[in-house]
Amino acid sequence: MKPLLTLSLLLLLAGCSSLGVKPWERDLLAQSDMQLVSDPIEASLDDHVYFSKEGSSGGRGFGGGGCGCN
Amino acid sequence: MTHTNTRPAQGAELASMLAAIGCAVLYGLPNQAAAGELEKWDFDAAVLQYVESDNRVQATEAVVGATRHFDTETSLNLKLTFDSLTGASPNGAMTDDQPQTFTRPSGRGRYTVAGGELPLDDTFHDERTTVAAQWSAPLGRDWSYSGGLQYSAEHDYQSRGVNASISRFFNQKNTTLTVASNLSLDTVNPEGGVPVGLSEVAEWGSPTFSSDFANSRDGSTADKQILDLVLGVTQIIDRRTLMQFNYSLSLSDGYQTDPYKLVSVYDQAGGTLQGYRYEARPDSRLKQAVFWQTKYQAPNDDIIEGSYRYLFDDWGLDSHTLDLKYRWRFANQYLEPQARWYRQSAADAYQPYVTTAQLAEDPQALTADYRLGDFDAWTLGLRYGYRFTDDREVYTRLAVYRQMPRDVESDVTPADAADLPDMTALMLTVGVSF
Numbered sequence: 001m002k003p004l005l006t007l008s009l010l011l012l013l014a015g016c017s018s019l020g021v022k023p024w025e026r027d028l029l030a031q032s033d034m035q036l037v038s039d040p041i042e043a044s045l046d047d048h049v050y051f052s053k054e055g056s057s058g059g060r061g062f063g064g065g066g067c068g069c070n
Numbered sequence: 071m072t073h074t075n076t077r078p079a080q081g082a083e084l085a086s087m088l089a090a091i092g093c094a095v096l097y098g099l100p101n102q103a104a105a106g107e108l109e110k111w112d113f114d115a116a117v118l119q120y121v122e123s124d125n126r127v128q129a130t131e132a133v134v135g136a137t138r139h140f141d142t143e144t145s146l147n148l149k150l151t152f153d154s155l156t157g158a159s160p161n162g163a164m165t166d167d168q169p170q171t172f173t174r175p176s177g178r179g180r181y182t183v184a185g186g187e188l189p190l191d192d193t194f195h196d197e198r199t200t201v202a203a204q205w206s207a208p209l210g211r212d213w214s215y216s217g218g219l220q221y222s223a224e225h226d227y228q229s230r231g232v233n234a235s236i237s238r239f240f241n242q243k244n245t246t247l248t249v250a251s252n253l254s255l256d257t258v259n260p261e262g263g264v265p266v267g268l269s270e271v272a273e274w275g276s277p278t279f280s281s282d283f284a285n286s287r288d289g290s291t292a293d294k295q296i297l298d299l300v301l302g303v304t305q306i307i308d309r310r311t312l313m314q315f316n317y318s319l320s321l322s323d324g325y326q327t328d329p330y331k332l333v334s335v336y337d338q339a340g341g342t343l344q345g346y347r348y349e350a351r352p353d354s355r356l357k358q359a360v361f362w363q364t365k366y367q368a369p370n371d372d373i374i375e376g377s378y379r380y381l382f383d384d385w386g387l388d389s390h391t392l393d394l395k396y397r398w399r400f401a402n403q404y405l406e407p408q409a410r411w412y413r414q415s416a417a418d419a420y421q422p423y424v425t426t427a428q429l430a431e432d433p434q435a436l437t438a439d440y441r442l443g444d445f446d447a448w449t450l451g452l453r454y455g456y457r458f459t460d461d462r463e464v465y466t467r468l469a470v471y472r473q474m475p476r477d478v479e480s481d482v483t484p485a486d487a488a489d490l491p492d493m494t495a496l497m498l499t500v501g502v503s504f
Contacts (some may be wrong), residue, residue, distance in 0.1 A: 021309050030307070031314060031362060033373050041115075056359075058320055063357060063359070064249065066200065066231060
């Protein structure tokens with residue numbers, strides 16, 4: 001698992017160098033709607049519901065602790 | 071969670087109280103300075119109303135966030151969350167043909183469930199307050215860091231957390247590598263004390279009830295520590311697309327058991343109920359997850375977002391989560407349909423009930439908590455937002471969440487999905503950003 005992960009990370013980084021935009025092409029990406037988590041409050045409310053009701057948590061961010069609901 | 075009967079708190083009241091405090095603080099400043107200071111702040115507030123079918127859990131959760139910007143990349147975020155839960159929650163026992171009587175977790179009282187009904191502990195009650203502070207700032211041109219503290223308290227649960235992260239930008243900030251870590255120290259002090267794992271639940275009305283109950287307890291508090299580590303890569307693909315890939319690891323060490331959950335004991339599958347045991351989970355858990363997310367802005371300005379998570383742990387549980395959102399933007403409004411699909415396979419220690427023969431083999435871990443069983447779940451939601459300006463918005467979201475257990479295929483303890491807890495919940499959120 002570990003070597004596979006390292007290899008995929010390296011490939012990803014190597015492949016990434018040809019991707020991207022120039023600084024003046026960031027107009028769309030700068031919009032609040034285009035942030036990876038565009039509404040942190042909605043994300044935290046969802047995380048709390050799913051943390052309480054399912055056996056999984058985290059992935060996008062931290063997955064542990066903070067609640068006696070599971 | 072607690073098992074007392076107090077007045078449900080009103081999250082909305084708390085939100086307005088906080089807004090009043092914020093205004094009072096600013097009121098102390100001269101008008102011009104107050105206006106200047108106010109421009110450096112962003113505020114978010116939302117209230118979620120969560121209602122489960124069949125009079126199960128109802129919850130109100132209110133969140134207020136305030137962010138002070140010191141420059142374009144340096145900020146301090148403060149967040150206060152308050153939630154209140156009431157209603158009934160499955161206690162882990164199986165539905166039986168006969169009425170079932172359970173001792174309350176406190177040992178002071180009982181409740182009876184009719185034959186053919188799913189056993190629910192109907193005095194479920196909980197109020198939780200969380201405060202969090204997060205500082206984020208750049209470190210030179212190519213680095214940034216963030217650090218935060220979090221504290222939450224419920225009647226029977228407290229958690230203290232500290233987190234830190236560091237990011238490195240590459241390729242004209244088109245690629246970002248992030249390492250983040252969180253340490254959480256949690257303490258549980260259950261109603262009636264900490265049950266001895268797999269001990270017999272004292273039978274209400276039995277002449278030896280007091281001593282049986284005392285023998286099923288082991289102190290009043292238990293701890294666990296959770297260490298999280300997330301490695302993430304964010305990549306801008308082109309002017310309209312960005313992508314994130316995370317690998318995360320979460321190690322939880324200490325008391326993982328739900329002190330209020332039971333396991334029914336039968337002489338054999340389809341046989342006669344013999345009694346109940348408290349559940350017991352292993353005292354450490356290592357979870358790993360890979361998470362991928364992408365966001366794309368179409369030429370018509372609509373935004374499509376998709377994510378996938380694969381999670382697995384050393385309890386034998388694994389899960390797949392797929393999340394899709396489509397934000398249809400028109401003028402200063404938007405409409406966003408959302409869909410989420412989740413499939414979980416059970417932890418090794420999960421079984422819907424236990425047989426006396428299995429107990430004779432002295433198992434180390436056992437749980438009938440449906441949240442560690444085999445189930446599928448989906449969420450369908452619709453969010454609507456109205457924007458006054460770029461950073462002033464009101465929105466609402468209505469979502470339906472449905473959990474569907476799958477049949478337990480086992481030679482020893484088979485169960486039909488119809489006998490396991492299924493659930494539908496409605497979630498309504500109203501929020502504002504300004």
